[in-house]
Amino acid sequence: MRFFLTLKENGKVSFYPAGMMDKLDSGVISFLRAPLSLANIQVVQKRLQQERFAFWFKRSKAKDTKQQVLKIGKELGWDLQEFTWQDLDPTSGSGQDQQGDERAQEVGQAFSRLVKGRQLSCADLRGLARELKIEAEEIIKLAHSSVEQGSAQWIPAVKPHGSGWQCQRCGERDVEEWPSLYGMAATCQSCGSIGSSTSLEVLFRDQCSLLDGPSEVLFRPHWVLTEAQRLASEQVLEFIQDASAATALLWAACGAGKTEVCFPSAAWALERGKSVLFAAPRQDVINDVVPRLERDFPDYPLQVLTGTSPVKFRSGGMVLATTHQVLRFWRAFDVVFMDEMDAFPYHGSRALEWGLKHALRPNGKILYLTATPSPTGLKAVHQGEMRLIRLPARHHRTSLPVPIWEKIRHSPEPNEEGVWAAQIETLRGQGPVLLFVPKISWIAPWIKCLQRRFPDWRIDGSYSSDPGRAPKLERLRQSEFDLFVSTTILERGITLARIQVVVLAADHAVFDERALVQMAGRVGRTQESPEGKVVFMSQRMTSAMKTAIQWIEEQNRLALELGLIEA
Ligand SMILES: [Zn+2]
Known part of the structure; x- marks a missing residue:
């Protein structure tokens, strides 16, 4: 979009959208005939200011300004034949529309x-x-x-x-x-x-705020917080109310229900006229939260913005958006709940991090939610820059399954004789098995090999660019497979009844501690099957594997100390 540089009688240089010159405001006596970019116009405005400053604030006359502008244009390399001044009759130009009509x-x-x-x-x-x-x-x-x-x-x-x-x-x-x-x-x-x-x-x-002021908010939670959630929820509210804290990290066990923990604070904020954003890197996380917020905040208008929706405009103080869509807001939110700070594409993206921070109003607050904090998040906690809130236990009061390390002599090969076969067979006795592999290229040969070894089993697999991914995942959710082979795409956001997890080549560089904790976190999530097994199969024990096991054990220890799980 281009603008015309305009000049008022008092020597003030301003600008007006090109193509709308018939609607120019009064007082403009002249404009430059060729439109410019706003960046260009700002350069001219800045230079004029500097020059005026150099002349001891001497008030410029319009005529002087015209010459000054052309001089600056020449220095900037504009084609001066195009850039000439067009004078207007200041009395005739008043373009303010008589917008009397209701429409x-x-x-x-x-x-x-x-x-x-x-x-x-x-x-x-x-x-x-x-x-x-x-x-x-x-x-x-x-x-x-x-x-x-x-x-x-x-x-x-x-x-x-x-x-x-x-x-x-x-x-x-x-x-x-x-x-x-x-x-x-x-x-x-x-x-x-x-x-x-x-x-x-x-x-x-x-620059207007999303909400005009305090209003009544109907908050009807359809759940009762567990003891662990209640403790965390109180701390979240304290953080939101505390004027001195800017950021906090809610470190939750996988499957502990961290999202609902934020709802009472969201209600508190909205009632006080504070705008709320639920953000997440991936749209499936957003799509998962929408029905829960709709259920618990009946009648409250939600603005939902994800990758697939073009710009959608609705009003209201509660916004749910992917971190890309957050770039379409500026200093808009008093409270931000940022889910999965450590997940792609937010993690490691300067642009998205910058966008999230600038979507915050002055004195606004960000609560990061995750089961696997990023190194920067943990560092900020250790340095006392970020408050830490813990949610170490799941609703069913059973401890998190701690991964078992199954040491193997060679790198796992897809042949039916491997030691993995017996292990997988035992696990299948307890529930369907989710087999994680480090690379897409492993999926097809492993499916074939497993089909040969277990001819009666229903076996399939998937990866990020698999065209058949959606229907396969639907069948997986319906428990239609005995065994499913996957890359890390299934490490997050999926709950499967009775599932058992094996991580093949757990020592592979692609599996960092966060990926390992998330994969282990698929097991034992439901009330009906709160237990299950996680097996890390590898030649070596990497520091990522050690850290992952430590993190899980530490959640269990804390939960036990607080009386949040059964001993
Ligand atoms: Zn950009």
């Missing part, structure tokens, strides 16, 4: 309500225009009038920063430079998956 007012109100706290690209705004059934030009006009009223800002999507650039949507500085009509321009690749971000484009940043 326009309604649309204006809907716009203000739906963009609260958002940071939107022009493509996002066009999406909103379609939703509001108005022309694209109309939405730009609404956005610009919010900017003029001071409740929003236009900012260049990628902006000069120091000697380089910085994307204003995701904070990325490692951007791609290219020559444009207006000198060098830059494109951010890090947040491209939610729409392009370049220095020639703008973002619309709304």
Whole structure:
């Protein structure tokens, strides 16, 4: 999107969306004939300010300003034949529409309500225009009038920063430079998956809070917290209420029900007019939380934004979003519950981390929830920068199954004679077996080999790019398999009755302690089958395996100390 650089009688240089010059506000006496990017206009504004400062705050006359602008343009390498001033009659131009009609007012109100706290690209705004059934030009006009009223800002999507650039949507500085009509321009690749971000484009940043103030919130939990959850829930609420704490980590045992622990705090915040975000790296986690929040907060409007939905606009103080979608908010949330901080694609992504932090309002709070904290999370806890809240026990008061190490002499090979076969057969006696392997290329040969060894069993397997993944997982949930071979895609977010777990080549570099704890955490999750076995099969015991076992044992020890599991 381009803007015209405008000049007012008092020498003030401003800008107006190109293509809308017939709606120029009064007082503009002249504009530059060729439109510019906002980044370019800001450079001119900055230079003018500096020059005026150099002349001891001398008030510039409009005529001087015109020349100054052209001089700056020349230095910036603009084609001066294109950049000439077009004078206007200041009395005739008043473009303020006589928006008397009700429909326009309604649309204006809907716009203000739906963009609260958002940071939107022009493509996002066009999406909103379609939703509001108005022309694209109309939405730009609404956005610009919010900017003029001071409740929003236009900012260049990628902006000069120091000697380089910085994307204003995701904070990325490692951007791609290219020559444009207006000198060098830059494109951010890090947040491209939610729409392009370049220095020639703008973002619309709304500065209104999501909620107008305190309101009554109907919170009807359909569950009773376990003793372990109640203890954690109280600490979460204390953290949310404590003005001095900014971040906390809820370290939960796998399958301990960490999400519901946050609901009372969410209700507390919403009632006080504080906006709440539930964020997670993956959309299946979000999709899993939605029905639970809908059930416990009946009538409360939820805004759900995941990868598959284009921009969806709803109002209300509770938002559920994948960490990519969070980039479409700016200083919007008082309380953030960030689930699975250690999971892909959030973990290790500077852009998504930056986005999450900037979606927080000043003095806002983030609670990270995980069963397997990242090294940075643990470090922050150890250094006293982050409060730690523990949830060490599952609802059925049975301890977490501690992995057993089955040492093997050679790297496991898919031939039927291996020692693994007897082990798997024994486990099958207790329930279906989930066999984790370190690589996709292992899946097919292992399925074949297992089918030969156990011809009566129903055996299959899957991996991330498997086209048949969804129906297979559905059958797995229905307990239709005796044995299922998988990569780490099944390490999280799945609960299977009576499941037993074997990790083949557990010493492989791909299995870090977090992956191992998550895989072990699939076992014993349900009330009906609270126990089960986890077997790590490998030649060596790696430090990741040791740490994983230590973490699980430590959760059990803590749970026992607190009287949260049976001895
Ligand atoms: Zn970016």
